[in-house]
Every structure is written in C-alpha cells, then in structure tokens.
Amino acid sequence: MKACGRWLFVAWVVAMLAGTAYGVERFPPPEFTNHQLPATQFAPPRAAAMQYVDVALLAGALGLASYLALVRRSRRGLFFLAVASLAWFGFVRHGCVCPIGAIQNVTLALFDPTYAIGLPVIAFFVLPLLFTLFFGRTFCAAVCPLGALQEMVALHPVSVPQWLAHALGLLRYVYLGLGVALAATGTAFVICRYDPLVGFFRLGGSASMLIVGGCLLLFGVFVGRPYCRFLCPYGAVLGWLSKVSKWHVRITPDECIHCRLCEDVCPYGAIEAPTEGLQPEAMPSARRRLVFFALFLPILVAGGALLGRELAVPLSMLDPTVELAERIWAEDHGLVEGTTDASDAYRNTQRPIDELIRAAVLQRDKLAWAGGAFGAWVGLVIGVKLIWLSRSRKQVDYAPDTANCVSCGRCFWYCPQEHIRQGWIGAEEKDAGRTVTLR
Amino acid sequence: MAENQRKIDRRKFVGDGLRIVGAVGIAGATGFWAGRRAEDDDNLWQIDPHQCVACGNCATHCVLDKSAVVCKHAYAMCGYCNLCTGYFEPDANELTTGAENQLCPTGAIRRTFIEDPYYEYAIDEPLCIGCGKCVKGCTAFGNGSLYLQIDQDRCMHCNECAIAIACPSEAIKRVPAGKPYLPKDQNGGPA
Numbered sequence: 052m053k054a055c056g057r058w059l060f061v062a063w064v065v066a067m068l069a070g071t072a073y074g075v076e077r078f079p080p081p082e083f084t085n086h087q088l089p090a091t092q093f094a095p096p097r098a099a100a101m102q103y104v105d106v107a108l109l110a111g112a113l114g115l116a117s118y119l120a121l122v123r124r125s126r127r128g129l130f131f132l133a134v135a136s137l138a139w140f141g142f143v144r145h146g147c148v149c150p151i152g153a154i155q156n157v158t159l160a161l162f163d164p165t166y167a168i169g170l171p172v173i174a175f176f177v178l179p180l181l182f183t184l185f186f187g188r189t190f191c192a193a194v195c196p197l198g199a200l201q202e203m204v205a206l207h208p209v210s211v212p213q214w215l216a217h218a219l220g221l222l223r224y225v226y227l228g229l230g231v232a233l234a235a236t237g238t239a240f241v242i243c244r245y246d247p248l249v250g251f252f253r254l255g256g257s258a259s260m261l262i263v264g265g266c267l268l269l270f271g272v273f274v275g276r277p278y279c280r281f282l283c284p285y286g287a288v289l290g291w292l293s294k295v296s297k298w299h300v301r302i303t304p305d306e307c308i309h310c311r312l313c314e315d316v317c318p319y320g321a322i323e324a325p326t327e328g329l330q331p332e333a334m335p336s337a338r339r340r341l342v343f344f345a346l347f348l349p350i351l352v353a354g355g356a357l358l359g360r361e362l363a364v365p366l367s368m369l370d371p372t373v374e375l376a377e378r379i380w381a382e383d384h385g386l387v388e389g390t391t392d393a394s395d396a397y398r399n400t401q402r403p404i405d406e407l408i409r410a411a412v413l414q415r416d417k418l419a420w421a422g423g424a425f426g427a428w429v430g431l432v433i434g435v436k437l438i439w440l441s442r443s444r445k446q447v448d449y450a451p452d453t454a455n456c457v458s459c460g461r462c463f464w465y466c467p468q469e470h471i472r473q474g475w476i477g478a479e480e481k482d483a484g485r486t487v488t489l490r
Numbered sequence: 491m492a493e494n495q496r497k498i499d500r501r502k503f504v505g506d507g508l509r510i511v512g513a514v515g516i517a518g519a520t521g522f523w524a525g526r527r528a529e530d531d532d533n534l535w536q537i538d539p540h541q542c543v544a545c546g547n548c549a550t551h552c553v554l555d556k557s558a559v560v561c562k563h564a565y566a567m568c569g570y571c572n573l574c575t576g577y578f579e580p581d582a583n584e585l586t587t588g589a590e591n592q593l594c595p596t597g598a599i600r601r602t603f604i605e606d607p608y609y610e611y612a613i614d615e616p617l618c619i620g621c622g623k624c625v626k627g628c629t630a631f632g633n634g635s636l637y638l639q640i641d642q643d644r645c646m647h648c649n650e651c652a653i654a655i656a657c658p659s660e661a662i663k664r665v666p667a668g669k670p671y672l673p674k675d676q677n678g679g680p681a
C-alpha cells in the first residue's frame with residue numbers, strides 16, 4: 052500500500068525545477084513566530100590541552116628512564132616504567148602522537164610551508180633525540196609503548212645470526228627513507244598507516260593490520276623486538292645519536308670477567324664480544340677491501356638514484372590524486388567499465404579533467420625526484436654499512452653496541468660482577484660461577 | 491702511555507664534536523619547525539561538507555568502532571519539510587515515524603511536529619553512526635542542511651586519519667585546532 056506513492060519522483064521534479072546544483076535552497080526555510088531554532092551543538096576538541104600533559108609526562112618518563120638505567124641500574128624499575136608507559140602512551144592515549152610517526156610530520160612541515168605543525172608534535176619528536184644524545188636509547192628502554200609491548204612478549208628469544216641481523220637491520224633505513232619520501236611529497240604517512248601495533252592500543256582498527264600486529268607479537272616471542280630492530284625508522288635515528296651519546300648503560304661498572312652471561316641474555320643481539328682487531332698480516336687485504344667499498348659507494352648511490360626514479364609509478368599508486376586521475380582517464384578512454392565514488396565525486400565538482408591530470412603529472416614528477424632521492428639513500432646506506440662492517444674494531448671487554456642496545460637492563464641482572472656490586476652474592480660464589488661458565 | 495692518552499683524548503674530542511653537532515642540529519631544526527608553525531597550535535581532521543559526497547566510508551573506515559563522524563543539522567538551512575528526503579525511505583509507505591519508513595538505519599533522527607506543515611529534525615548523536623544516508627537524501631533532493639562532521643570530542647586525532655585515506659572526494663582536511671569544525675551555516679566551531 053503505497054499511500055504516498057513514489058514521492059521520490061515528485062521530489063526529483065521539484066529538484067529539477069529548483070535547479071540541480073547542490074546546496075540550493077529548494078524549500079525556503081519557514082519563518083516561525085513562536086519557535087526558536089535550536090543551535091547546532093559542537094563538542095570542543097578533547098585532548099587538545101592533554102597534549103601538553105603528554106609532553107610533560109614524556110619528559111618526566113625520559114628523565115626517570117635515564118635515571119633508572121644509568122644511575123639506579125634497575126632492570127625492575129625500567130620494567131615497571133615500561134608497563135606504565137605502555138598503559139599511558141599506548142592504551143590511554145592510543146599511541147598517537149608518537150615520535151616514530153612524528154618523523155613524517157616534521158618532514159611534511161619542512162617541505163610544505165602551509166602545513167602547521169603543533170608544538171607538542173615537535174616536542175615529541177625532539178625530546179627523545181636529545182635524551183638519546185646524552186643517555187643512550189633510554190626512550191626505547193621504558194618510554195616507547197611499541198618497544199614496551201615487544202619487551203613484554205620477548206619470552207623465548209633465540210639469537211639471530213649476525214649476517215641476517217645486519218641485513219634485516221638495513222630495512223629500518225629503507226623504511227625511514229620511504230616514510231620521509233612519501234611524507235615530503237605529501238603522498239601518505241606510511242609509517243602510521245602500517246603501524247602494526249597501534250591497533251592493539253586502540254583495541255580496533257583494520258583487520259589486516261591487527262593480524263599483521265598479532266603475527267609480529269608472536270614472532271616477537273622468539274625474536275626480540277622485531278619492529279625495533281628491523282623496521283623502526285625512529286630507532287635508526289636514535290641509533291646514530293646513541294652511538295655518540297655522552298653516557299650509556301654499561302654492563303658492569305666493574306671489571307668484566309668475560310663470563311659471557313650477558314651475551315646470552317641479551318635478546319636483541321646488542322652485545323659486542325671482545326676482539327683483537329685485525330692481525331697485521333690481514334691488514335693489506337682489509338685495506339684493499341675498504342678502498343674497494345669506498346670506490347664502490349658512489350656507484351651504489353648513483354645506481355640507487357637511477358633505479359629509485361623508476362619507483363615513481365609504484366609510489367604514486369599511494370597518491371589519491373594520481374590514482375583518481377588514472378581512473379578518470381581510463382574511464383574516458385573506455386578502458387574500464389563504470390565509475391567509482393571518487394570519479395563521480397570529481398565529475399560532480401564540474402572541475403575540468405585537465406586540471407586533475409596536470410596535478411597528477413606534477414605529483415608524479417615530484418615522486419620521481421623523491422624516488423630518486425630514496426634510491427640514492429638506500430645505496431648510501433648499503434655502501435656505508437659495507438664500509439662499517441669491514442673496519443677494524445678493537446675491544447677488550449663485552450660491551451653493548453651502543454647503536455643497537457635499547458638499555459633494557461637485562462644484562463645487569465645476569466652479570467655476576469653486578470651481583471657482587473649489589474651485594475646479592477659473595478665473591479666466592481662468583482668464582483664458582485666463573486669456573487663453571489668458562490669451563 | 492702518552493700514546494694511549496693521546497688516543498683517549500682524540501676519542502673524547504671526536505665524541506664531543508659529534509655530540510655538539512647533533513645537539514646544535516636538533517636545536518636548529520626545532521627552531522626552524524617552531525618558526526614554520528602557523529598561529530594555531532595544532533591540526534585536527536575535519537570534513538569539508540561542501541566536498542563530501544556522503545559515500546558511507548565514514549561509518550566504516552574510522553579506527554573507532556563507532557565512527558567519530560556524526561551528522562550535524564544546520565537548522566537555519568532546513569526547510570522543515572513534512573516530506574523530508576533525509577528522513578524517509580524513498581518508497582516509504584506513509585509519512586510516519588515508523589522504523590520501516592526511515593532512511594536512518596539506527597533511527598537516530600528525531601522528527602517533531604512544530605506547526606502545520608512543518609516538522610523539525612534533530613540528530614540523536616549517540617545513535618548516529620555517520621553513515622551519511624540522510625545526508626545523501628537531503629543533499630540530493632532537499633536543502634542540504636544535514637551534513638557530516640568529525641566529532642572532535644571522540645576523534646582520536648590520528649596522525650593520518652583512516653577515513654581521509656578512503657574518502658573518494660578528498661573532503662577530509664586538516665583544520666587548525668582553533669577552528670575545529672566546518673559548519674555549513676556559520677563560521678567557527680564551538681563558541
């Protein structure tokens with residue numbers, strides 16, 4: 052019983068008569084005499100002021116983490132701080148904004164003068180860098196919620212072969228370069244889009260990313276902190292700064308007895324064994340290799356740049372303007388059937404298609420440059436890594452590799468010297484332990 | 491001994507140098523970015539209602555289970571029609587508030603009689619899921635007084651809005667925190 056019939060048709064006729072453009076006043080608003088129009092309610096932004104609280108908490112947590120790691124040397128303290136950081140920066144504040152993602156905000160601000168970046172974002176980006184420059188990666192130890200979550204699941208870490216760890220570690224730089232290239236061109240914030248753990252903090256999000264995150268955590272049970280070691284672009288930057296940090300955690304302030312317990316317990320493979328350095332007879336060949344790599348470096352960079360330019364096409368698939376332009380072009384040339392929401396929306400704006408195509412071409416040019424820079428960067432990273440690996444290193448004691456050590460403090464717990472220093476065991480017991488482990 | 495001392499001194503010198511370079515670099519960059527800031531502190535995501543095509547992605551792509559997007563009503567633009575094309579199904583049996591006649595899947599629009607022949611429509615925001623069905627109906631056949639906005643109270647302020655990625659009309663933009671809404675009938679946000 053269609054009492055009012057297909058009024059849609061009537062409405063359509065009315066709409067036609069009134070003109071088809073959107074937002075036209077088809078039905079003049081009535082003038083009420085005794086009815087007050089309600090005011091539309093808009094809730095003020097939550098958490099705008101909260102951001103400054105976050106900055107203060109971040110600074111406090113960084114200070115506390117540095118104190119716990121360097122002065123108190125308390126693994127337990129660091130662990131509890133990590134739990135607190137995970138709870139606050141992760142679950143309460145949903146992991147946004149975080150220093151890792153802030154890389155993209157500062158990049159975009161660098162390249163796009165119209166993009167305004169908030170002070171809290173700058174603070175989030177800069178504070179951990181500064182702390183790392185003085186105290187090592189204490190941010191990673193107990194402040195970063197991603198790090199904390201992975202720290203907690205690292206239950207049965209196996210050791211990753213050195214060569215594999217080095218190779219996978221390069222991915223961080225690749226990811227950093229990609230994130231920066233795509234942010235600089237205003238294409239996408241990939242580091243945020245593919246953040247594997249933020250879904251857990253929000254207790255929601257896209258199913259595919261939740262699955263990826265779940266797999267990562269599962270993997271993290273056996274390979275300590277996989278995201279930190281092989282993907283985190285911010286960790287890559289922190290690594291450089293940590294390398295030159297003023298202070299850094301030491302396994303023991305006392306004499307190292309070479310028991311190798313710390314090496315066993317570090318789940319992140321971040322402890323470097325003592326080495327004699329190169330023997331004199333190996334020197335000439337090592338020097339030749341170094342010269343070769345040094346000469347090879349420019350070739351790698353140039354080759355990377357050339358290859359990288361070719362990335363413009365795949366990279367632009369992430370760009371909405373290029374995607375839309377391609378779609379509309381394909382529709383107009385009969386290459387695809389039908390239309391999409393996006394192409395309909397663009398056509399509805401009555402803007403000329405040429406305008407869109409021009410914008411897309413411009414964007415693709417930009418991406419060709421960004422791709423070239425990205426390729427050169429990857430070449431540079433590989434070249435420098437090769438040189439770095441073939442340098443001669445001399446070391447007497449077991450010590451953390453400051454670039455990769457996240458100052459988690461596990462090694463303190465296992466170092467017999469530390470046990471004595473803290474008065475947990477007497478010297479005789481240590482000697483017993485030493486004979487056993489050195490056997 | 492002297493040789494060793496020299497080595498240590500050199501190490502310290504290089505280390506200090508790098509640290510200073512790092513610190514100066516970070517400080518300089520901070521100054522640069524701080525200088526680049528516009529007046530308003532921060533960016534929030536908001537929907538430009540004039541670009542939105544009410545595709546429905548807002549309801550499904552937000553990282554929140556219940557999307558941060560809700561429908562707003564610009565009362566001053568509304569025709570107060572009896573036959574509201576944002577409220578009724580195109581083939582509604584009768585113009586009553588019966589759920590089967592309503593476009594809104596959650597019945598979030600309240601219809602109140604004001605005076606003959608005018609009815610007022612108000613959004614019950616806790617029920618609204620931001621699907622934009624009413625917006626589509628109102629924009630296509632009515633005055634376009636219904637429109638979608640991101641409720642800044644519930645929005646997580648994701649660094650990259652998940653809906654913005656999926657929005658076909660690039661309607662989701664960064665707006666300064668001082669002006670968090672883009673209302674259809676007035677400027678500025680909450681007074």
Ligand code: SF4
Pocket residue numbers: 151190191192195196197198199278279280283284285286287
């Ligand atoms: S490496 Fe990255 S993810 Fe890991 S703790 Fe450090 S900043 Fe966080």
Ligand code: SF4
Pocket residue numbers: 537541542543544545546547548621622638653656657658659660661662
């Ligand atoms: S995704 Fe974009 S076009 Fe679709 S309803 Fe949301 S704002 Fe409107």
Ligand code: SF4
Pocket residue numbers: 535551552553554557558559640644645646647648650651652653654
């Ligand atoms: S910023 Fe995040 S929470 Fe807000 S509307 Fe977009 S996806 Fe939803």
